[in-house]
Amino acid sequence: MTQTLVVIGNGMVGHRLVEILRDSSWRIVVFGEEARPAYDRVALSSYVDTWNAADLELTPLTGCELRLGEKAVSVDRERRVVTGASGIEVQYDALVLATGSVPFVPPVPGRDLPGCHVYRTIDDLDAIRATVQAADRPGRHSGMVLGGGLLGLEAANALRGMGVSPHVVELAPRLMPIQVDEGGAGLLKRLVEKLDLTVHTGTSASSIERDGSRLIAKLANGVELDLDVVVFSAGIRPRTDLDLGLELGPRGGYLVDAACRTADPRVFAIGECASVEGVAYGLVAPGYAMAEVVADQLSGGTKVFPGADLSTKLKLLGVDVASFGDAHATTEGALEVVVNNAVAGTYSKLVVSDDAKTLLGGVLVGDASAYPSLRPLVGKEVPAALLQPGGAVDVEMPADAQVCSCHAVTKQTITDAIQSGVACDVAELKACTKAGTGCGSCVPMLKKLLTDCGVEQSKALCEHFTYSRAELFEIIRATRITTFTALVEKHGTGRGCDICKPAVASILASLNNGHILSETQVSLQDTNDRFLANLQRNGTYSVVPRIPGGEITPEKLIVIGEVARDFGLYTKITGGQRIDLFGATVDQLPQIWRRLVDAGFESGHAYGKALRTVKSCVGTTWCRYGVQDSVGLAIELELRYRGLRSPHKLKSAVSGCARECAEARGKDFGVIATENGWNLYVGGNGGFTPRHADLLVSDVDTETLIKVIDRFLMFYIRTADRLQRTSAWLEGLDGGLDHLREVVVDDKLGICDELEAAMAAHVEDYADEWKGVLEDPEKLARFTSFVNAPGTPDPTISFRAERGQRVPVQLGIPEVVR
């Protein structure tokens, strides 16, 4: 008989448990107090970038009964029944408590006044925003965050995102007292104070009072703060208000054994509400580990909680902070090796055993790039080089060292996967070991292990060039070579192939070398580019005229209909808001273009590794909910980037509000309107490996938006591999999204002017490729099926009717042994 598992709590840990057990034989019922689906609470502060809760949502749960907005109000362990707020009763065979935690609010007088908030949920952030918006104060708003730990700094960051200048008040003498030591915290304070934060350490709030529309906070050190909003973010406490009559741990939390089981064998507790053998954990990674333990137990296994690695690496307010192992050197006799570079703004401390042989822990602030190689060495022999000033961190790691702490994957597991040939790159390692799929901080280490295992991540484009596409781009740009022959003779071997020729053709086109069917370029083009149309399976082509933004007049729509009718073309609406006309022979292509060009159409580049479409929703012009003119922007973008040749096709979309009807986050670059401007997302993809685009900049005006897109596209075009979509490029980019932002927003490499100039040149030089053929008799002459019988159609092409349209007759394919 099917057994029923009831999970109380739909936070990240409860969600993970259900995900693991999705395909098990358990019937799963989830009680979630919040009415919204489970979301990424770790990324809560990013909610202020978009105010779109959907951006934080975790993968939707399937295969369970999800009761959202249904708080579990009581549990009868005798009858094994959970009762929900609506009165519903569910009987369980096993019960998992995943109720999480509640914010700790210190007993400050005035803490319940309007304008005082906690920082825990999306609803909390909405409430904080409402307070800020209601405050009428000229100039910047002012806020106070009580708590200078990890959560407090996150909350301060969220306030900054709302245009509030935060005061951070921390009782301990330094910021992040749990993770960071005095030296590191000193630097951290200096770095965050540059970001409009005011830090008050070693003090606390003694009272909060309302004064008209303001809040006045008095600090114990005598300072008075004039505020619009107060946020309590002084830590969390396990949430155990659901009383099951079970024992609690010494610091709260349902007391469980190493199998996460309470004294009642049918009842488990996981995540922040659990006290595993007396210890409560406030991080998500140990919670995930507990979820895995319980899932294993429920499947008949014997896994126990291995204890948690409380190491953390995070970016707070743009500052790298990492802490691992015995960061505070509490081990007897521990020695510290500190490098504090006030000029560079970096601090590093390694803690080693008294004989300087074993690495015990460390703290990194300002630059945490060494974290992935240092953390796995905790408890292992410390390489002598590390203890030298500026010591190299490129050190050998023991086989049992944990590389990915989110999923507890050891170096051995990873090297086994590489050496057995199961995984040859980072993506495959992620798929088969799960390493790198949590916080992602170990990805650089995965790359290094691949290299160490001798997996040659060859950059060679093909047998004719030892260079990568990005290197070839730089060669062609610097040498101003304009022909393939010159390039392959000087920098390659042989006569090229179907890999390097189109790649070089694309680079030449990106560098504005005129019509792609010019004498020297025509032989490089793949058949789609060579005929400026898309080859279909029977040797015919399809034709897609550009319809910018998907906006089209009835007159132009009629022209397309007439052309399709007159040439007998199969007609289909595409996913990119345009119309595809199928079944044209090479002879017909120029005739079709002539009709379309005369009516004001141009090539839609559906055949090219180039910008395809910029989809749009209808926006403010018509839509009751739109907040910006999405159609207008989509047309502007499509006309700006039309014809731009790139390593792979480029798709875009513009949505007029957060409802996202244009599906912009599935695009290479997608724009979503906000009340204040535009949010730009990059690196999205549909297709084989779907990926949601990442937010690059938010609330920017149109001019800034276009500037950033110009830079982003040109940076991608210059540095991506052949046929690498922006999503894979971004995933593989060292430093990821942060690095991209440093390059195209902060101009760290000082190349933005150049990137913008390159795009300006593209916009200047754009010309319709179809028209270019129609105006040139020599190019036109290539559009015949038979050079010795122009006008004779290919006799192998024939059609039949299906649903009132012409479709190809399947070609008699000769027997081919595959």
Place this chain on the structure above:
Amino acid sequence: MTVVCDFDLLRPETGVAALLPDGTQVAVFLTADGTLHALDNIDPFSGAAVLSRGIVGDRGGVPVVVSPVYKQAFELATGKCLDEPSVSVAVHPVRVRDGVVELP
């Protein structure tokens, strides 16, 4: 004998298609060193008459044309498919006489 076109019309490393009186389609290629090759135009993997529209280059120094449909390479001199050795396309004799390309 079928006349294809003036030799001057051919561009190095591109192909053209010619129609024989019996309906056979032939793809004629000019390589970079000036050599002419002629193969059946029908790609045996897709059945489409498109080999003349493939990219001409070399694989390990062997001149090839790559089918534009599923990208198999065919040796220009022998018609042998380098990706599926059991498959090949017919080779046709081709010559230039008085500046005209002919299929005898």
